[in-house]
Amino acid sequence: MPRMSISAKYDAFTNKKGLAMFALSRVLAALGTAFAATTTHAASPFVGPVPVDFILFACVLAGVALLHKHSLKVAVGGAVLISLYKILIAGFKTGEGMPGFIGHLGHEWVLLANLLCLLVGFALLSNHFEDSKVPKVLPHFLPDDWKGGFVLLILVFVLSSFLDNIAAALIGGTVASAVFRKKVHIGYLAGIVAASNAGGSGSVVGDTTTTMLWLAGASPLAVLDAYVAALVAVVIVGVVAAKQQQAYSPIIKDAKVAHRVDWARVGIVFWILAVAIIANVLINTRYGALGEHFPVLGVAVWAAILIAVPIRKPDWSLVPDAAKGALFLLSLVLCASMMPVDALPAASWQSALGLGFVSAVFDNIPLTALAIKQGGYDWGMLAYCVGFGGSMIWFGSSAGVALSSQFPEARNAVQWVKQGWHVVVAYVVGFFVMLTISGWVPTALKATS
Numbered sequence: 001m002p003r004m005s006i007s008a009k010y011d012a013f014t015n016k017k018g019l020a021m022f023a024l025s026r027v028l029a030a031l032g033t034a035f036a037a038t039t040t041h042a043a044s045p046f047v048g049p050v051p052v053d054f055i056l057f058a059c060v061l062a063g064v065a066l067l068h069k070h071s072l073k074v075a076v077g078g079a080v081l082i083s084l085y086k087i088l089i090a091g092f093k094t095g096e097g098m099p100g101f102i103g104h105l106g107h108e109w110v111l112l113a114n115l116l117c118l119l120v121g122f123a124l125l126s127n128h129f130e131d132s133k134v135p136k137v138l139p140h141f142l143p144d145d146w147k148g149g150f151v152l153l154i155l156v157f158v159l160s161s162f163l164d165n166i167a168a169a170l171i172g173g174t175v176a177s178a179v180f181r182k183k184v185h186i187g188y189l190a191g192i193v194a195a196s197n198a199g200g201s202g203s204v205v206g207d208t209t210t211t212m213l214w215l216a217g218a219s220p221l222a223v224l225d226a227y228v229a230a231l232v233a234v235v236i237v238g239v240v241a242a243k244q245q246q247a248y249s250p251i252i253k254d255a256k257v258a259h260r261v262d263w264a265r266v267g268i269v270f271w272i273l274a275v276a277i278i279a280n281v282l283i284n285t286r287y288g289a290l291g292e293h294f295p296v297l298g299v300a301v302w303a304a305i306l307i308a309v310p311i312r313k314p315d316w317s318l319v320p321d322a323a324k325g326a327l328f329l330l331s332l333v334l335c336a337s338m339m340p341v342d343a344l345p346a347a348s349w350q351s352a353l354g355l356g357f358v359s360a361v362f363d364n365i366p367l368t369a370l371a372i373k374q375g376g377y378d379w380g381m382l383a384y385c386v387g388f389g390g391s392m393i394w395f396g397s398s399a400g401v402a403l404s405s406q407f408p409e410a411r412n413a414v415q416w417v418k419q420g421w422h423v424v425v426a427y428v429v430g431f432f433v434m435l436t437i438s439g440w441v442p443t444a445l446k447a448t449s
Contacts, residue, residue, distance in 0.1 A: 044090040044340050053090060053339050056082050060335055061361050064395060065413035071395070072324055075331035082335050092338070108337050110295050111365060115333065116326045117298025118166055119402050121305055123322035124314040125272050126170035126406070131315075132265035135178035139252040142179065148251040149188065149242030152176065153195040157234050160199030161206050163273055164280070169196040169399035173406045176245075183249035189410045190420025191241030193400045194391035198234045201387030202227035202380070205281055209368040210383050216372045217445035218379040225380030226387070228438055233388055233430035240422035268308045275304035325405035329398055336363040347376035349440040353431055355382070356389030360396035364389070376442050381434060388430070391423050 045052045060078030064071045086092055087101050094103030129135070142148035152175060160168035172192040176184050200206030202224050204214035210223050245251075279300035290296060305314065344367070345351045355367055364386040371377050371386075390397030394404050394416045404410040417424075 051340050056085060057335055057339060068411040068413060071411055072328045075328045079331040079334045082338055086338050112330050113295035114298040115330060115398060117295060117302055119326035120319055120322040121301040122167045122170050123318050124305055125167060125269060126174045127315045127318055128265045129171055129269050130174045132262045134261055134266060135175045138175055139179045144253040146242045146246035149245045150238045153191050153238040156192055156195040157199035160196040161203045164276060165196040165200040165207055165399045166402045169193055169403045173403045179251050180245060180249045184407060185245045185248040186410055186415050187419040188241045188245040189403060189407055190416055190423050191237045193403055194237045194423045195234050196399045197388050197391045197397055198230040201230050201384045207387050209364050209386055212368050213379050213383060222379045222443055223383050225438055226384035229384045229430035229434035232433045233426035236426035236429060237422050265312050268312055271308060272301060272304045276301050322405055325401055329401040332395060333363045337366060344370050344374055349435055352381050352385045356385035356427055359386045359389040360392040378441050388427055
């Protein structure tokens with residue numbers, strides 16, 4: 001067989017990757033153009049209407065999307081490059097040079113620490129769940145055809161309504177690995193992430209962004225409205241993803257139930273999750289100032305893990321890989337936090353729809369913070385958009401990053417978009433169903449004590 005020429009290799013590469021590269025570049029260009037008029041960092045150089053900061057961030061995201069085997073190096077290197085650029089040239093909201101950078105980290109460290117603790121901690125939690133043998137007996141209770149995969153995604157959706165979406169996605173991935181013989185379709189992995197993000201979008205305890213809205217004064221009923229769209233979206237994703245998975249690797253049929261469930265590990269799973277819920281609801285609502293200045297949620301989860309060690313030891317060998325996945329996400333979150341975005345486009349249903357696509361490449365936590373500061377949004381619609389929108393690309397949400405630690409093949413952004421196309425379709429359909437039924441109803445945030 002003749003060797004492929006360099007030009008032919010290049011053509012093949014661009015044919016496969018060009019669409020994703022173009023789509024990603026257009027999203028970032030639109031983001032930079034939309035926000036250029038609202039940035040107040042006059043010191044930041046521009047190329048046309050787009051700040052250089054956004055161009056650097058676009059390069060990082062393009063590298064992550066196309067060089068998925070080197071995604072960690074690209075993300076960390078990008079964070080270092082953008083940090084140096086901001087220190088030496090553009091400056092920060094908190095000041096110029098190294099003092100400004102230190103001040104910026106002082107503002108962001110709580111979020112970064114919480115994400116680190118949760119991503120690593122919930123990886124140990126999912127291992128406890130796997131070792132409990134519960135995933136091995138679940139096929140006996142799930143339907144034996146594609147509807148089994150569909151039911152599993154609905155369970156992930158329900159779990160995420162009261163758990164952190166990272167935990168729900170990891171539990172879903174652990175079960176999927178068992179019931180599908182460790183052969184999970186990328187489209188189904190996208191479905192797990194979408195189900196976890198959809199489930200958290202309508203609950204004030206299901207996602208960090210919805211908790212932020214609650215703390216800022218949004219009514220839990222207003223956020224609950226997101227389920228109008230989320231339910232439609234999860235059904236679309238669930239049917240398509242379950243059929244993809246059934247064709248790829250069918251669910252195990254007639255599983256034996258002779259496996260002895262380790263109820264001690266099941267108890268540990270519930271213990272850790274209960275502590276996380278209590279920390280999220282009670283501490284972060286009653287002692288908001290503490291939650292703003294200290295990583296309460298992450299520390300609480302790790303305290304629960306360590307307290308349970310005498311009963312059952314977790315598999316500490318999982319920590320390095322989980323920490324690498326966390327470092328990847330923290331690098332992207334840090335990059336996003338340094339972008340010169342001081343306001344969003346005017347609040348409307350069109351801008352809310354656009355924020356969903358933006359959240360696939362731009363951390364949704366600062367987007368939510370800016371929306372709260374600006375006001376004028378339909379908070380249920382915003383919660384759905386920034387929550388579910390991150391499912392469109394594997395690194396668009398913390399749940400996706402966490403799941404990719406279990407399934408490294410998910411780190412191919414091109415394949416994620418190609419095989420998880422149903423997530424984009426479900427997002428758009430769910431949005432317009434919500435707009436038709438509920439309309440655009442902006443509400444003011446009530447002052448909280």
